[in-house]
Amino acid sequence: MRDMNWDLVLTGGRVVDPSLGIDRVADVAFSNKKVAAVGDGFAGSAKTVRDVSGRIVTPGLIDLHTHVYWGGTSLGIDAEAYARSSGVTTSVDTGSAGPGNFAGFRRHVIDPSQTRILVYLHVSFAGIFGFSPSIMVGESHDFRLMAPRDAADVINRNRDVIVGIKVRIGKIASGPQGIAPLDVALGLADETGMPIMCHIDEPPPSYEAVVSRLRKGDVLTHCYRPFPNSPVKGDGSVKAEVIAARERGVIFDIGHGMGSFSYKTARAMLAGDFPPDTISSDVHAYCIDGPAYDQVTTMSKFLALGVPLGSVVAASTENVARAIGRPDLGTFREGAAGDASVLSLKDGQYELEDVEGEILHADRRLFAEGVVVGGEWWHPE
Structure with missing residues (x-):
């Protein structure tokens, strides 16, 4: 991957993108409000870098x-x-x-x-x-x-x-x-x-x-x-x-x-x-x-x-x-909408109920940690 001046790079996270068959630690780069690339070693070529190590990064x-x-x-x-x-x-x-x-x-x-x-x-x-x-x-x-x-x-x-x-x-x-x-x-x-x-x-x-x-x-x-x-x-x-x-x-x-x-x-x-x-x-x-x-x-x-x-x-x-007929969403393909969700998967003891009142005791659950919208980090500090 040639050197690029990306607007934003999410670095160090576990990228999970089923559309591309990706589930590994990687960087995700955004430019001009779009997804630019998924790969390694992008952090030195971006205007803004967010270290999301230990997090899960998915398409929006x-x-x-x-x-x-x-x-x-x-x-x-x-x-x-x-x-x-x-x-x-x-x-x-x-x-x-x-x-x-x-x-x-x-x-x-x-x-x-x-x-x-x-x-x-x-x-x-x-x-x-x-x-x-x-x-x-x-x-x-x-x-x-x-x-x-x-x-x-x-x-x-x-x-x-x-x-x-x-x-x-x-x-x-x-x-x-x-x-x-x-x-x-x-x-x-x-x-x-x-x-x-x-x-x-x-x-x-x-x-x-x-x-x-x-x-x-x-x-x-x-x-x-x-x-x-x-x-x-x-x-x-x-x-x-x-x-x-x-x-x-x-x-x-x-x-x-x-x-x-x-x-x-x-x-x-x-x-x-x-x-x-x-x-x-x-x-x-x-x-x-x-x-x-x-x-x-x-x-x-x-x-x-x-x-x-x-x-x-x-x-x-x-x-x-x-x-919904929107192939520009839900993927980190190059040129797709520049959206991403940053999640954590935390271990613990969680009670998750259904609509009938049954409680499922879970030992891990997902939490939202931030989002990228239009190629920019959007979640408030």
Whole structure:
């Protein structure tokens, strides 16, 4: 590697980048807001050097399921504060806004944010507008709110940040409408060439009915739900419809959240050779203090379940980038977006809970130690 005058070099860290097959101590160099190189001995050729010895360095973590329309919805958290606490450089907001209020989300939150925010636009006009511990109004209950024409227009004008369409299905989210809002979303997806992210909660409809409608590239979030509407049968085997969906290219996302991740389900799915494609937190105002907390806590739960570190990182970087059609993210390939997450893997005694109150006792967990955003060290001292 010829001598370069890089803007920033992270030196001495354990670089874990599944997209490049790298898991070793190396330097990562950034220049002109992009990844410049991964290699050895770069520290003498940089304007700024950060020694991250003893840390893990990954491509910028992507949380595929977040709610970051802060101030615009009851669910919203602050994406920049979240980046500082969880090492997430790209938050994908999943349906906080619909076509009726996306303009405010873009102007007041997405555009000013120093960290990247991408969006699954809700097919419902106002997105998730009535969600709190005291108020729970399923936006898919009322077909008057289904707004595919408006959504198509907003998508076509905002394809730089909108990566897909969100719809929520289940007894809580769609109630008397059942699976019908999914059909509206599928029509919108066909019209715009966008994938869907489908939320599923309690039946009806069934997990099997929902997943059977999804297409290659669509995302089923909350994929490790507890009973009822679990992806596994009573004997612990993976349902045939779930296996068939993966075979045709449906993406299975964790979406931990307030009520959607069970260790019992996770153990059965992993034992059935059905790991998640993507790991996400579904972080929002009512689960950021537990049980989900954040992305690194959710990742730590999978480490505690025996999933290798490389697979956990892939499910939070490379696999997510592929799901959202952004090959410039989730990798340290030369010319990729200049984002990185610096993590520590600490030994200790940690209690990690699922949504049913089961505690997993872990002897190590991940913590966020800093981020690089646009080729610059961004975490405050």
